[in-house]
Amino acid sequence: MKSEPMLLAQQFVNGLMLGSIYALVAVAFTLTIGVLNFLNFSIPGIFMLGGMFTWIFLKSGLPLGLVVLLALVIGAAASLLVERSSYRQMMGSDHFIPLVSSMGFLILYENLVLIFWGSDIQVVNSPFRDVSVTVFGLIISIPQLAGLALAVTMAYVLTRILYGTSTGRGLRAIAENPDSAIMLGVHVFRIVPVVFLFSGLFTALAGVIFALNYTQVHPFMGEEVALKGISAMVIGGMGSVWGAIVGGLLIGVAEILSISSFGSDFVDIAVYGLLLVILVIRPEGLFGGSALGRERL
Amino acid sequence: MSAVPALKIDNIGKHFGGVKVIDQLSFSVPLGARTALIGPNGAGKTTVFNLVSGVYPLDYGSIALNGADVTHVSQGERIKFGLARSFQNIRLIAHLTALENILLGQQIRAGGLRGLLYPLNVFRRNKWRDEARAALCDVGLEAYGDDMVGDLPYGVQKRIDLVRAELARPKLLLLDEPAAGLNPTETEELQAHLEGLTERGITLVVVEHDMQFINVLCEHVVVLNFGSKIAEGTPEEVRNHGAVREAYLGREEDEEAFSHAS
């Protein structure tokens, strides 16, 4: 039996691990919202595609590296499809119109997977199953730790791209003011797909990590995670990459601690209550100051 | 001329970021007159309008309309003090018809819950709609009443914008470049129309680039540069003012650079 502080520490670790999944999804959301002011509801679908295809390719006996690569490619392609047929078509129309067709993509992706692979929860034959280490009495899952590290690394790479390349400068110019970005000669139609590409990659990666960690996938796996990811993004401050990471970890810890102390009845009230309070009291989020681009709405 | 000016601007200032857009500006608009506000691009003319109509809060100073201090009155309340304005980039509601856009101008008079819930478009006769249609007729636009404004030509939109502001029955009307983009015939019609407004007791403040237009229309001119007043007087006086000549002629090439900041 562990002492109370040890249990708390263990729960904190558990929360960070769970939060790393939320963090990746939150980064995906924050990219399209921060740069394009577009709440991309197809993200849960892309997350699911990442997870489902990890299962499908692993089942067919491909090596893990190839599986991950293929799942990421599919996720990115699915995201670019959304850009092509929803966002691009509707630039300049009512700001919540693209949301409709991105939602259409969520329904489409989920139902296509349902038709071909059914609704059962599938068990992923993950090579990382049950790999854990015990450090100072704390049980830490290796793949989850790797997922956390990967999330932070990806966020670092992303910020380097944003602040170190011409594409990044273009992105930030669009985020600041799309009209003047166009006047300044930023190729919006070349840059916008990049946003979707990154957002798709992050989401699919989260799906892959999810599949390998939790060793289970199903067609609706994206919804719950995405809702938490949105909350994480808001708490961190929309448009802020590091805010999304911290927000994701925060939501993970908050969720685990409230389950552990109050039971699962209280989780949603706690998480969404926190979201609501932050939106009303401090809509720019906890890290709004370092935002990628100013919120234009 | 009455002792109480229609608009009294007393030592106001406004900055955006580090840029002082309006700096220690004071001037008055006499009641019943047609005043022009001129200056090079970026001089802060539209900002003055935005400050007067309450779109931006002041950094310091005060603004009075017909003797009433409105410095701390919110933008939505200032129309009650008899203030209406038009916009440099026409702001019509594209998803409404011309007639409905004009109905919006009556909002301040229709007032109250009863006014809100009184049907505009159910009974064949309706005083608000009749009034709006009559106002459209006056400017020769009766044919466009039921068209969506988004599809209408620029000159027509310009007139609708003006009629809408008039229907608020303001005492003071701020017009931001009313003649921009109009052909000579339309400009002449506009001049006649504006003179008619003064006869109905409306005080006008006009931001305009067309000096010809101002010379004919206005009796009082205020010249701004870099957010401060550099001259004031009749068109004749202002035209011969040294600072004004320098501001206009000496800085020709800078105009482009300022055009986005205005």
Added chain:
Amino acid sequence: MKKFTRKLAGSCLFAGALVLAAGSMAPAHAASELLLGYLSASTGPFVSLSRSNSIAVDMAVEEINAKGGINGKKLRVIRFDTSGKPAQAVLGLRKLANDDKVLAIIGPFSSGEAGQVFPAAERLGVVTMPMASSAPKLAAPFAYAFRNTMNEGILFSSLLKTIKQKGLAAKTGTVAYATDDRISKIMGTRVLPGLMKKFGIDVTGEVTFKLRAFDFSAQVSKMNQNPSDLVAVGAPPEAAINLVKEMRRQGHKGRIIAGSTINDPDLPEKMGAAGNGTMIPSAYYAGLDERTKAFDRNFRARAKKAGLERIRSSQFDAQSYSIVLFFANALKTANISGDPARLAEERTAIRDALKAMKDYPALEGAITFNAEGDALKPVYILEMKDGGWTLIDTHQPPKS
């Protein structure tokens, strides 16, 4: 723009006409047929479970018709897809009962659908019989509602009886359940803790989670504070899989027990070695006797042909199969003619025949309906061993 609108309006009109035309098509009601309705969930979240039920229903109908049908008439099933949505299930019920004039209805699938279908079916006076709804007392207030599922209380106490008789380690127990699901919550708050106490098992802890939860680290860390011999799970199979894997990862050695909610023929495969020792009560065991083995063989062949991911027959498949047999039996004993003019009275006769049915020899064993409309049948206690379920004990139903 105008042209587009006109085209659009035209196609809307055509589409509407298509819906209405199909809706008003007179059912092909041949005098030589007896009609049953079937509310299946062949799209939506239950598609995998429901698709295999459909195979079992077809098997039953074909077998009956191959033997010459009932009362000299062929049996025919009319399907309606509910997508697992309660609103669609009610729509389907109304269509099947009023438009197609079926005699009785197989399904709907889930408790969520059944909750809305039962009151509507009661008003229409038609028997409905879900194959998977096991939320306690759901059918009790309704005279026309039957369920071919057993009370979870009976199931779970049979399991505990076996555990005690075999002398397995059972001093302490923890309850783990989902709070946002009807059946899970009832299991977790009433059935599981109540019966464990009754059997002298010390309930030392309780953890809760959400139905769709995938991360159980918090719950297991808490459970590890005070590890117990038994972990009683009130949740669907998915949650149990996740829970057991997380338990093993964090080094919890307890045995999983549950009601029939986690019953799934593929569960041993999905839990892997982590699940060894898991015990459940089941209403159906495919390896029971020649008849169930033959059913399972036949079922697997058809499932494979239909391209399903899951090919082993589950308790829901067996229960769907039996529902058709119950209806066939009731049609025969009540001497139902299928005459549309006598529809209401014949539907009531079917209800009464089902109520009167005693120890019907079904695939699952001898079946009788109790006063609440739920089936009483034998309970098979299954233990998970090396990737499969093994039968370790059988309890006959209490004589009513």
Added chain:
Amino acid sequence: MTSYQTGLLVILSINIVIAYGAYLPIAAGQMNLGIAGFMALGAYASAYVANNAGLPPIVTIFIGAGFAGLLALIVAVPILRTRGIYLALATFALGQIVAAAILNVELVGAAEGYSVLDHFGLATIAPITIATIAVVAYLNRTRFGLNLTAISQDELLANLFGVRTRRLQIAAFTLGAFFAGLGGALHAHYYNYIRPQDFNILLSIYIILFVLLGGTRSVLGPIVGAAIFTFLPEIFRDLDKKFSAFFDQVPDWLGQASAWRFAIFAALIIVFMMLRPQGIMTRGATRAAARWVAWCVRRLGFARSSGARP
């Protein structure tokens, strides 16, 4: 009319009422993603009062709707401080909290769901829907409707002309919640069994889709949107049987189309939005449709055209 058609019309009628719950705030430029939460409030309040106070359900549905509206009014003041996507997310959080809270209220069955005793059929629901349409159509023809459009397009301008933008937004939000609550109450009394899980975020999103797909500028928009969402998946149901009513040869793949119906449906939504990002019923389209109906009436003669209204 067959029961299937009546049943579809009931679903359509309820969907239309709820769609107006989303339409009103959208008309004022706000997206309420917590519509399902307000539906739940209306459904549970109405069911509880009907079950316990013995009032007739025709009264309790308005009590339920009023309850939803009242709660909306209370939360509107802090929530409507946010705008745009922030508002959408705040209302989303609110809806989640409402559902999670009801899951813990044992008084109304918590996770077990709640049985509702009194039943309504189409005969009660349809007139309420028609009344709802009439109220919204009326509001659209008043200065209230005019001002909402103005606010959604150019809030600053509307404000400068003296439109009480904030009050009107609160009014639209509250009235929308009232209609959502009304729709929820109708749902409760038609299905006689409600669960908190049924009022989830996906339902809210679907309702928003009704309006955005149908069009936000016309009273007809929510009706058209709700009709598409109600009927379109039905068209693909049993496509092979429908086909066989018109043709002798039925291709095999049509039998499979049923399984594909939601995928096809989703693809059609995407295509619709590509073709008409402003929604189907813009004001221009509404006028064109009116002209088209008039044209039909002339061409077909009044007697035969009564069923031809789209």
